[in-house]
Amino acid sequence: MEILAFEFPAAAEKARRAHIGVVGSGDLEILMDPSTDAKTHAKIQTSVAGFATTWKAVLERFLAQHPEAANIEINDFGATPGTVALRLQQMVEVSRS
Amino acid sequence: MTFTPTLSKDVLELSSRRSYIELNARDRARQLLDDGTFHELLGPFDRVESPWLPIQGIVPQADDGCVVAKGKIDGQPAVVIAMEGKFQGGSIGEVCGMKMAEAFRLARQDNEKGIPTRAVLSLESGGVRLQEANMGELVIAEIYAEMVALRKYTPLIVVITGPTGCFGGMSLAAGLATYVVMTRQARLSMNGPEVIEQEAGKAEFEASNKPFVWSVNGGAQRYATGFADVLVEDDAVAITAAVRDLFRKGQPAQLRTDQYELFIKRLSSLDTSKQWTGEDIRNAWKENAQ
Known part of the structure; x- marks a missing residue:
């Protein structure tokens, strides 16, 4: 298991709370809360070590489209970058519903 | 020319059905409760998760795989506890087990105070979580004690639909229930097929032989041999109705x-x-x- 932490600049607009996913094989759970310091903080616990660069790239691509300030916590059980991107997208939809 | 699809009655019936098996634990709890009454206790944002899994290099889940929700069933106060089979095989660790035991305890206290509170346990479980073995076993003992205390006041209904099924400590919990609802896809057994094969050999139990496994511990067999009270199709609406009807039936x-x-x-x-x-x-x- 590896624990990663990233910090990104964010828009003034705050994200809304959302929870999505499951810590099951090839899947992940995401908890999103609004951030109070106009930054987006991401904390990732992943069962697969050694993919920090990939995580950073997937998150950067996501945040380019959704810059709302958020605290994002991810519990990952070996999801592929594609699955991660889909779950992030789903989280945004849930937060807006 | 217009094309008229000629789908058989069976296909039309299947396509209009909403699967319960495919729902996650949270959606199962929401499904079993009356519309709009779902209120989760100790949800993921309360972050009451297993302190033991990360120490052993295993990623935890924010609700520890157990959803506890208050709401109403058929207009009456109810608590629904749903295990998530995809997280650590629905195994019972200290936190998720304690959530379950405490939910039963609070439901009993409400009943004692004159608030008739119903209880449903939707199980997907391989039994105790090996990484938290002793604490898991202790909390399972508490779950049993609370189930026995609670079922005096209200029918306590266990729902087992699969795909994981119900094994180990939670199979005994199913045994303690007032009523057990199962689907054909579900399995209920003390020892899982792989465990029996590993311990006693292929001649005793061939875990890869699915028809054999289901003929022993599948829902249809469990229903036919009196370990389950209702056998339902994998239909969220039918399962919800079965639970409601059992509460209407009352104590056996x-x-x-x-x-x-x-x-x-x-x-x-x-x-x-x-x-x-x-x-x-x-x-x-x-x-x-x-």
């Missing part, structure tokens, strides 16, 4: 656990020198119906 004449003399009689009629099939057991049960 006799709890399954009070029928131990009958079960002992049936078990002692079995000739253990030969391999029994599911059908043999159904027949033996019929011969010892009383």
